[in-house]
Amino acid sequence: MKDRLNRQINYMRLSVTDRCNLNCFYCRPEDDHNFIPAEETLTYDEILRLVRLALELGINRFRLTGGEPLLRPDLAEIILALNASPGIKDLSLTTNGLLLEENLDRLWRAGLRRINISLDTLDKDKYAAITGSNSLDKVLRAIKLALAKGFNPVKINVVLLKGINEDIDDFINLAYLLPLHIRFIELMSFPHRDGYFVSANKLLKKLKKTGQLNLIKLPGSGPARYYRLPGMKGSLGFITPYSHHFCHNCNRLRISAQGELRTCLFADKTYDLKKLLRNGASDEAIKDFFTYVLSEKPLNWLQAGRIKRNESMRSIGG
Ligand code: SAM
Numbered sequence: 001m002k003d004r005l006n007r008q009i010n011y012m013r014l015s016v017t018d019r020c021n022l023n024c025f026y027c028r029p030e031d032d033h034n035f036i037p038a039e040e041t042l043t044y045d046e047i048l049r050l051v052r053l054a055l056e057l058g059i060n061r062f063r064l065t066g067g068e069p070l071l072r073p074d075l076a077e078i079i080l081a082l083n084a085s086p087g088i089k090d091l092s093l094t095t096n097g098l099l100l101e102e103n104l105d106r107l108w109r110a111g112l113r114r115i116n117i118s119l120d121t122l123d124k125d126k127y128a129a130i131t132g133s134n135s136l137d138k139v140l141r142a143i144k145l146a147l148a149k150g151f152n153p154v155k156i157n158v159v160l161l162k163g164i165n166e167d168i169d170d171f172i173n174l175a176y177l178l179p180l181h182i183r184f185i186e187l188m189s190f191p192h193r194d195g196y197f198v199s200a201n202k203l204l205k206k207l208k209k210t211g212q213l214n215l216i217k218l219p220g221s222g223p224a225r226y227y228r229l230p231g232m233k234g235s236l237g238f239i240t241p242y243s244h245h246f247c248h249n250c251n252r253l254r255i256s257a258q259g260e261l262r263t264c265l266f267a268d269k270t271y272d273l274k275k276l277l278r279n280g281a282s283d284e285a286i287k288d289f290f291t292y293v294l295s296e297k298p299l300n301w302l303q304a305g306r307i308k309r310n311e312s313m314r315s316i317g318g
Contacts, residue, residue, distance in 0.1 A: 015317025
């Protein structure tokens, strides 16, 4: 499926819940304590129907996210069903890793092989300050277990935060020790998060000056650019929506846990898919809706405007 700018749209990020078991300060406005009522969350059957229709439209790569997707009791069943869907080319999961250790076997049996774990620091105190939780050790254990189990690639998402985790030496060392792909991501600006932005591109330029960075290609690398220093088992990735943007290659759509379709992470505008699903719309009508929505996908994040609502990333489905 192509949009009006001839971009191939083949990737969907599906949020399966807006609930989260961490409280990362940069992910949400301070007064954000409201979760959507359970009955507003897309059901297993609704998710599967949307995936089937998306596949018919040529969208064949999916990422499950949230909120924290592992809080959803039927996550492994969703993964199993998605993996069995004809035409699916890629399925991965983004998690904060808190519940990963005890769920790794189930996820593996369901056919999941790719996993992204969000972890912004390797320092216990900083981890607690960012997330409001003391579970760094648990997450680190889960990362090592995921590697041992054979998940590949295991990617680590690090959102860069000014004055908190700009020094990435610990992560660089980790990429020497373990075959992890560690991605440094620029903080997305929401009204409640101004002041913490760090340019990942600047970090990359600094590293490039060492003269030892080798650009590598990873399967399904999306907007990240990956590099390896000599002797490194893993790699360092940079995702720079602001300082080096990649909208001309954007291939994605997002669906929130309550069935809102979004064509750009930077856009306020959402489209109500759940209403269609719950009002008896035919498959054709839903597919036509996808096509119409795509015709409105912004050219780039500047055109999308800036997120003005004080929303949390967990409710958008980051
Ligand atoms: N709970 C899962 C997790 O932690 O990976 C999935 C949902 S979480 C919202 C997805 C990712 O969004 C995390 O890596 C988180 O750090 C990131 N995120 C949250 N707020 C962000 C922001 N303002 N800018 C960039 N990334 C953000």
